[in-house]
Amino acid sequence: MSNAGFIIGSYVLTFGAIIGFALRTIRLGRKLADDLDDSEKPWL
Amino acid sequence: MAVNEPNLQPREASNSARNRRRVLPMVVLALVFVAGGVIITQALSTAVDYYCNVDEVGLRSGCDEGRRLRLQGTVGEDSVVVTTSATLFDIEFNGAVVQVEYEGEPGGIFRECLPVVVHGVFDAQSSVFLGDRVEVKHSEEYVAVNDDRLSEAESAACTPAT
């Protein structure tokens, strides 16, 4: 593959950014929502 | 004061952490305005190089030979000559042809039959366009590399993609 560094780099950056944001969201959600009862969660 | 009536007097904030946190969005917002200004200024100052197609040189207002231009055209077939110090090639658009001399080797996927944008000025004597920057303008067409039918037909004709 020509320019492999640039091409694979773009995939790594893309998925890295998505996974990073997802982990941050999930962690924060767990930290906050685990203190609640199920009845208090508006989405359940 | 009645019993169970809450005391609604404002009080001293017990900690300043919350206030400090609110400074950050203000800083970000200020930076956003600065960045917006920089982006617009940069775009406008680069737009000073007038964007012209090869066939518009000397015809369209702004596309005068005496000023810096961004010239768009397709690299002519068999026109690319690489010397030790420069790359020479023709760019064509709508039947008009301009000779280009570029100091160095163009980057990107530069080759014949691809549309390019060259930044530079015309040499007053030789009317060769002296480019100091070449960008390859890829078209919105995508063809698989092993699609022989299309690639042979198109590269034989060397049709400009714009």
Add this chain to the structure above:
Amino acid sequence: MTTITPTTKSSHRGTGTTATRVIGLLATVMCAWLVVFGLILSPADRDQGDAVRIMYVHVPSVWLAYLAFIVTAAGSAIHLFGRRHSLQADRVAGASAEIGVVFMGVTLVSGMLWGRITWGVYWQWDARLTTTALLFVSYIGYLAVRNLDGTREQLARRSAIVGLLAVLEIPLVHWSVKLWRSLHQEATVLGTDLDVSLDGLMLFSLFVGVVAFTLVFVWLLLHRARTMAVVDLAAQRRLDDALIARRREGGN
């Protein structure tokens, strides 16, 4: 004798539900497909060579950024003009803008890498790139506005106005390549002539990318909006506690 009391821990950890788990699983599978199709199975382009593979992350991410910003505008409109001035709509707007900024950042960086290979330059101050950079910066501004000082309702109202104004930039970005001469190629799939100029397997890879990122977007949106709901709930609780505390003081 000690008895172990069973903990009544919720079966729904954090902000997850069965629906988000299913969507998350599908998103993961589709992202894996995207890597396989984008990097391995799809063919190289005649002119661009392997650089065309960047398209399968670049184009879906910009579409999802647009979609996210449109969802932000819709949420903002519902909050601003709805009779109940729904805070849920505001939270969806905010969550969507955050995800949109992530996708827009990804679009800019992958586009720069692609530009370096095909045009020979990382950046060029031309119409498409400049308007995209402005759009990105505008939504960072939107997120900053969401975090300024003010009551919950004030913040929701202010950010809804910004969200409705910022979305007007999207048509400008999309048609900038038509309006001004640009180094950037015109739209391949969403062009004006509705004629898709893309090889079959390339088009399929792009389709996989769009589906994958759409699932990722929905999954992130659900989790982020729910997290914001918990944050609002916690703030409301703190307020309630403070009121109770003051009532007690008043009783002394």
